[in-house]
Amino acid sequence: MIRVAVNGYGTIGKRVADAVTLQPDMELVGVAKTRPNHEAETAVRKGYPLYAAIEDRVHLFEEAGIELAGTVEELVEAADVVVDACPSGIGAENKAMYEAYDTPALYQGGESADLVDVSFNARGNYDEAEGADHVRVVSCNTTGLSRLLAPVEEAYGVEKARVTLVRRGGDPGQTGRGPINDILPNPVTLPSHHGPDVNTIFPDLDIDTLGMKVPATLMHTHSVNVTLEDAPDAADEVRDLLAEESRLFLIPERHDIDGAGKLKEYAYDIGRPRGDLWENCIWEESVSIEGDDLYLFQAIHQESDVVPENVDAIRAVLGEADRGESMARTDETMGVGLP
């Protein structure tokens, strides 16, 4: 059994913890939190051993009547691998602690590529993570782009990818985020971090990305244009290619899903935990071929698409399974793949 610790039990961390408990080859050693809020209480209710992320705050948990299993250093020491899901920049601060206990660490997309030995996407570069001490699971948007571009590059070759990312301003729980009533080029200069991040997975891929932020919380939306080296005659061929990928969901026309709102409704209706959509959601009708150019729209559920990737990264780092085995096991246990 792979003993997994999760440090940072927020949007990403709590989802990764739940996914780890579903894996037959993994054991969740515990989760670390900075303060005794509702998420801490829920973790305890789920039976997850809870550790204090900051030693000075142990008394806050005691005062709240929440039982602790120990401090984060004990958690890291007891684990074979730690998933750091702390806010951007805190992962970098934690690196020395992981090194002190010789525990390999997975970081999230908010950390810099320079922090780690390898940036990771399961479909893109699974094998490169084996034996690495510090691995970054790339951001939600970069994960969505990597999953899409991998099969397209393999089948047709990518001459140039151009993507405009219309990004949600904040997650549903992030009440302090904006914009509330605006549409922002973000960043206003090119490229957004997503293109260079895709290049940490596919170094030779020619890609330009432009970012925006809008007053929405549900999902991101990508407008994708890829000039292909060897374009197929018909868009149907591309649809068939994408449909073979378990983490790409081609939204059928019959579903009558016109945006992120209905996508989330669909996720709740089919009983997805937290309404999560782990797959890229690609509008089937949008997949078009114009000459050598492929066009499509996809929506990305920022809170959850990196979760299967974190599970795969755990196995990849420890060399516990090859890409195909790991992705299949993760998909089957979590229920990845939409009808």
Ligand SMILES: NC(=O)C1=CN([C@@H]2O[C@H](COP(=O)(O)OP(=O)(O)OC[C@H]3O[C@@H](n4cnc5c(N)ncnc54)[C@H](O)[C@@H]3O)[C@@H](O)[C@H]2O)C=CC1
């Ligand atoms: N929310 C999203 O849409 C996505 C986030 N990411 C990345 O995942 C990482 C985490 O983001 P979220 O889960 O959204 O953040 P979050 O704020 O929801 O959760 C972070 C958790 O870490 C805790 N924390 C803060 N300092 C800590 C410390 N020193 N030790 C332990 N825990 C600490 C916070 O209290 C919070 O519970 C970031 O790098 C982010 O860029 C990646 C993909 C999507």
Ligand SMILES: O=C(OP(=O)(O)O)[C@H](O)COP(=O)(O)O
């Ligand atoms: O990694 C994400 O988005 P990004 O790829 O646009 O940076 C997540 O949605 C977190 O973004 P945030 O930094 O706006 O919270």
